[in-house]
Amino acid sequence: MAPNFDIETDTLRRPLVVTGITKRYGRDAPVLENLSWTFVPGTATGLVGPNGSGKTTFLRLLSTVAYPTEGRITFGDLDVHAHPYRYLQHVGLVFADAGLPEHLSAAELLEWIHRERLGWDEAVPSRIDALLDDVHLDERRRNLIGTYSSGMIQKTQVAAAFIARPSVLLMDEPFRGLDAESTAAVLALLQAFTAGGGLLVISSHARPLLDALCDAFIDLQARQEASVREG
């Protein structure tokens, strides 16, 4: 059965709009230059390009851990860099570098995030278990994250991104380290997310997976000449 994503309806209508973004590090040549794009709710957009083309930088800008040299990014009428807290209330993240606390279990991590962001009720434990089932994290979900394999850490990251019921998902290589079965499970989760009105921006070198998932692509090798392909 496809997971049911409970996204607040008012955020479903909000696009993520990138307007004239340029990012340079110091005096170096810009990594991204004058890039504009509108990410529409209910779609998945793939960031493609070779190593160093700016995929991670673009995701860092979208997730407010980097600030643009020029241009702005808005979520509805919200400037994401001026109001990161309000914007991040709607966002789930998978980072290239997981940065998870090693002394908690995956279940405890999800509990923590849920308590901080959404509060608590009796239904949450079963929701956490269902989400960990969805990403195929087995009974070791009660073990400490510090003892996990790279694939298990990645599953934990994906579940942590979903637990706060985001309407926007920003994911940097979410399939890295996953076995075939888990990859298919995460792919199904993401497809269900966009089908339910969620907005997904994803970077991955697994092009066949992106082809199966994405409605559009931004080719960052071509920089501002980003190409669009219907999925």
Added chain:
Amino acid sequence: MSRPGRRFALKQGGRAVRRGAYGLLFVVLGYACLLVAAGVDLETRIKLLRYWTLLATAVYAIAVPHVLLPEGHLAMLQRLNRKPRGLLVHQLRAWSGVLTAFVVPGFALAFYDPGRWGDGLSVKALYLGADLLVALGVGLYSFGRYVNIGPTSQAWQERKRGGWYHALKAHSSGGGFAVPDGLVPALLVTQQVFGVGILVVAASAYAGLYASPVLAWGPGAVLLGWAVAKLGRLLPSYDHAFYATNAFYQEVFRSKGGVRLSDREPIPYRAVYWVPRRWTPAVWASLRQLDRALPLGRFIALGHAALWLLFFQDADADVIAVVLVLFIAAKNGTAFLLVTPSFAPFPFQAMRQRPAAWMATRFFVNLRWTLPFLGSLVLIAVLDPALGVVEALGWTGLDVAFALLTAFLFTYGTEFRYRNRYAA
């Protein structure tokens, strides 16, 4: 699943190492204060408190970005999406460790008076209160200046601001600071905070001397109130300050697209000829990393200059002893950087060599400046009868002992613990 209402705290990685380093700093500072405070008269005690406040001011002016930036838990803080107030509390909690380290030993300076515990208690308390207000004021003022510096730093880095500095740098050979342009605002803030600190210490001392000890509280109270008010004004947009400042510091210190820290020539492999061959590669790699993060040689040179000045000013033997202990602790404490995750990612470390070998490596890293240290002390001993050659050798022995102790503590807190955990 845990019971409802359970709270989790975001804890720092490598807690044992941090606690060990913090405990060591606390013990050294506390011991230094006890050593200096024993048996001095009230007037000297007030002067010592003032010097102590100046030292705290200098540390507070420098330390904020080193302690807080870039945030080690940024990914988790984003997942949790802490509110602006939560982000402020998170950073204040981290900063409070440094604040406390310099505030608590002040009590020892004020009240440690064996045989005369009750003498002049109210006066001691009044002057301690005045100095604590100054220290806390400077500490919070410094905090408020740095945590919001990101947008300014990024504008300097991208040359949108700081035109006067860039022009000065272009027209003077060797002009400017040896840091990326974006870090210049932080250096300017350091100077401003220290300048404000000196003025407030002086104002407080002046009020205490020429008006009344009660009025000595005024300047510190005003600065503290101002710093708190500034933080209050920043609170509604603290999330912007937090993310913008971390974005810049991540770019400078961590990201692949970041800038180089220094244009200095890195240490060549042949320069570590004095290290046993078994550990030479690891010592060389450690020193290269350390040099890129910290201009330790300059600090060592400054420390020696201060020592020479103290000796030739005929400073009190206890004061010199305290400075030497602090100098040795700081010199060897820098090896702590080598066990932080960006220097020592565990799987990589484990593949390189065994924990005992890492301990030896850090011991030799710490010994790098020991011979110049001995040379400097022997030279002082030759020129100044206040220090004997045997004493110089004794202090060098203490330095070697600290080198071994810190190498053991830092390695025990990381590689040994990880090995035991994964071997279990």
